[in-house]
Amino acid sequence: MQIYLPIAEMPVNIFLIIGLGAxxxxxxxxxxxxxxxxxxxxxxxxxIPPAVAVATQSTQIVASSVSGVITHWRKGNVDFKMGGVLxxxxxxxxxxxxxxxxxxxxxxQADLFISLSYVIFLGSVGGLMFWESLQTIRHGGSxxxxxxxxxxxxxxVHGWPLKMRFQRxxxxxxxxPPVLLGVLIGxxxxxxxxxxxxxxIPAMIYLxxxxxxxxxxxxxxxxxxxxxFSTLLHAITNQSVDAILAALLIVGGVFxxxxxxxxxxxxxxxxxxxxxAALVLMICLRLGFDLVWPPxxxxxxxxxxxx
Amino acid sequence: MRAILAALGVAAALSVGPARAEDLAAGISxxxxxxxxxxTGTDIVVFGAIETDEGTALPxxxxxxxxxxxxxxxxxxxxxxxxxxxxxxxxxxEERSFAGVPGFYFLSSTRPLREIAAADVLDQxxxxxxxxxxxPAPGSVGGPREFREAILRTKIRQDVYAQHEGAVxxxxxxxxxTTVALPPNVPAGNLKVIVYSFSHGQVTSSSSMTLFIxxxxxxxxxxxxxxxxxxxxxxxxxxxxxxxxxxxxLAFRQRH
Numbered sequence: 001m002q003i004y005l006p007i008a009e010m011p012v013n014i015f016l017i018i019g020l021g022a023x024x025x026x027x028x029x030x031x032x033x034x035x036x037x038x039x040x041x042x043x044x045x046x047x048i049p050p051a052v053a054v055a056t057q058s059t060q061i062v063a064s065s066v067s068g069v070i071t072h073w074r075k076g077n078v079d080f081k082m083g084g085v086l087x088x089x090x091x092x093x094x095x096x097x098x099x100x101x102x103x104x105x106x107x108x109q110a111d112l113f114i115s116l117s118y119v120i121f122l123g124s125v126g127g128l129m130f131w132e133s134l135q136t137i138r139h140g141g142s143x144x145x146x147x148x149x150x151x152x153x154x155x156x157v158h159g160w161p162l163k164m165r166f167q168r169x170x171x172x173x174x175x176x177p178p179v180l181l182g183v184l185i186g187x188x189x190x191x192x193x194x195x196x197x198x199x200x201i202p203a204m205i206y207l208x209x210x211x212x213x214x215x216x217x218x219x220x221x222x223x224x225x226x227x228x229f230s231t232l233l234h235a236i237t238n239q240s241v242d243a244i245l246a247a248l249l250i251v252g253g254v255f256x257x258x259x260x261x262x263x264x265x266x267x268x269x270x271x272x273x274x275x276x277a278a279l280v281l282m283i284c285l286r287l288g289f290d291l292v293w294p295p296x297x298x299x300x301x302x303x304x305x306x307x
Numbered sequence: 308m309r310a311i312l313a314a315l316g317v318a319a320a321l322s323v324g325p326a327r328a329e330d331l332a333a334g335i336s337x338x339x340x341x342x343x344x345x346x347t348g349t350d351i352v353v354f355g356a357i358e359t360d361e362g363t364a365l366p367x368x369x370x371x372x373x374x375x376x377x378x379x380x381x382x383x384x385x386x387x388x389x390x391x392x393x394x395x396x397x398x399x400x401e402e403r404s405f406a407g408v409p410g411f412y413f414l415s416s417t418r419p420l421r422e423i424a425a426a427d428v429l430d431q432x433x434x435x436x437x438x439x440x441x442x443p444a445p446g447s448v449g450g451p452r453e454f455r456e457a458i459l460r461t462k463i464r465q466d467v468y469a470q471h472e473g474a475v476x477x478x479x480x481x482x483x484x485t486t487v488a489l490p491p492n493v494p495a496g497n498l499k500v501i502v503y504s505f506s507h508g509q510v511t512s513s514s515s516m517t518l519f520i521x522x523x524x525x526x527x528x529x530x531x532x533x534x535x536x537x538x539x540x541x542x543x544x545x546x547x548x549x550x551x552x553x554x555x556x557l558a559f560r561q562r563h
Contacts, residue, residue: 002345002347003344003345004342004343004344004345004346004347004491004526006522006525006526006527006529006530006533007529007530007533009492009494009495010491010492011346011347011348011491059544059545059548060548062545062548062549062552063548063549063551063552063555064552065552066548066549066551066552066553066556067551067552067553067555067556068552068556070552070553070556070557071556071559071560074560108386108388108399108402109398109399111399112396112398112399116396224549228545228549231541231544231545231548232538232541232542232545233541234541235533235537235538235540235541235544236537236538236541239533239534239537239540241533241540241541241544243529243533243540243544244344244525244529246544246548250548250551250552251551254551254552254554254555254556255555257552257555258555258556258559291395291396291397292395292396292397293397294392294397295390295397297457297460297461298389298390298391298397299387299388299389299390299453299454299457299460299461300387300388300390300399300461301385301386301387301388301457301458301461302385302386302388303383303384303385304383304384304385304386304404304444305383305384306381306382306383306384
């Protein structure tokens with residue numbers, strides 16, 4: 001059954017898009033990632049113009065993260081203070097990101113930069129996570145939180161000034177690392193059109209040493225705001241948010257997210273991390289392949305406007 | 308003339324204001340296409356008749372050719388970039404900008420164009436995909452032919468450019484028709500439909516009509532909303548998404 005998208009100006013299959021939304025929502029609920037890094041390439045693959053794909057999936061991320069956060073919040077798994085600090089940095093980062101993105105677009109290198117950042121970030125994050133979770137599973141399977149966080153243990157981030165207490169995360173650390181992390185995520189959100197969960201989550205686990213159970217809800221919490229900001233930005237500057245496409249993705253996404261959360265709870269956290277790492281590495285390989293494989297058509301068009 | 312049109316089977320009643328030229332009458336089966344939420348492309352028929360100045364049918368010995376062109380009347384500025392290998396990576400290197408790129412171009416003719424007229428005549432009326440007047444955009448230099456060809460290739464792949472030589476058929480000595488498949492991604496806006504009749508390699512007359520393509524209903528309201536109230540549209544989109552997420556988590560809580 002086909003439906004015409006008013007902004008993308010093309011028809012799509014309703015069930016295909018709902019199914020895609022559900023699949024991405026499932027991953028989102030399970031791993032706490034927004035899922036944009038999967039959804040955007042898929043939408044483009046089905047012929048949705050890239051600008052519309054990037055803008056519209058951020059709308060879908062708002063819905064699936066709200067749905068996810070409420071569920072995590074009921075279980076007490078959201079550190080709002082940490083989320084707020086990350087978000088502060090995130091908003092600064094997204095403003096910077098707009099400038100960088102526009103400069104790259106003018107130079108015709110935005111696509112290359114996006115692909116390269118995906119490959120570098122996905123590759124390093126996925127590789128590290130894969131290795132770590134494999135080690136944990138091999139050595140008796142207790143989660144990283146209990147292995148690495150010996151009482152009174154100090155790490156390099158703990159020596160910095162501006163210390164804050166994050167009760168929910170059981171942390172007393174400098175506010176500087178979370179703010180810097182937020183800036184980086186904000187930059188990525190705007191440039192790559194993703195919530196940044198796939199980088200934020202490993203960073204919160206390994207860098208900030210937050211407990212794995214708190215990480216997912218907290219990541220989703222700040223993704224809501226970055227994705228909302230990104231939606232607004234795209235709606236205002238490009239008018240590229242397709243309401244019908246978003247509605248279809250949301251219908252699938254919100255339900256997918258709920259099932260994802262339930263399924264994720266049944267998985268052990270080290271296995272959960274291993275699965276996320278495998279997923280991230282797969283996408284990294286796919287994008288890396290596209291970068292080095294000779295393109296089917298070396299020419300590409302971009303429409304600059306009506307005369 | 309009218310009796311002949313009625314006999315066309317395309318029912319003259321469908322004809323929307325046939326434009327009359329010196330000896331060419333042409334019409335389109337619909338002059339307005341509404342894009343609704345179930346739009347998946349549509350077919351229209353372009354038809355007409357060629358008669359002598361006295362209003363009688365052409366003698367069978369008189370060979371006429373017809374070329375039908377449908378193109379969007381708003382040209383675009385387009386930048387074409389070419390990827391080249393840098394180290395292990397393929398990246399955009401050379402780029403050229405073109406002006407006058409139609410969003411939609413469809414051509415249908417009775418015979419291969421090169422048999423109908425000489426190159427200079429075809430050039431003059433921009434007949435044929437390879438003769439669309441794509442010039443370098445202001446400030447851009449003209450480039451190798453391959454950049455221009457890349458535009459045509461891409462647009463053909465997207466189904467918005469097409470050329471069917473031999474697809475205009477004569478039903479009798481003077482009646483002709485051709486079917487035009489408008490793809491689902493046909494750009495909204497006005498399309499110009501021009502019918503040329505040729506004799507001995509020269510255009511003897513032409514007839515021009517406008518085909519309105521417009522979104523309607525919810526499609527129209529949403530795209531107007533997005534265009535004219537972008538900030539409000541964005542806020543509404545965010546709030547509705549948040550609400551949808553909230554409702555979903557509520558629905559799931561009650562179930563457990």
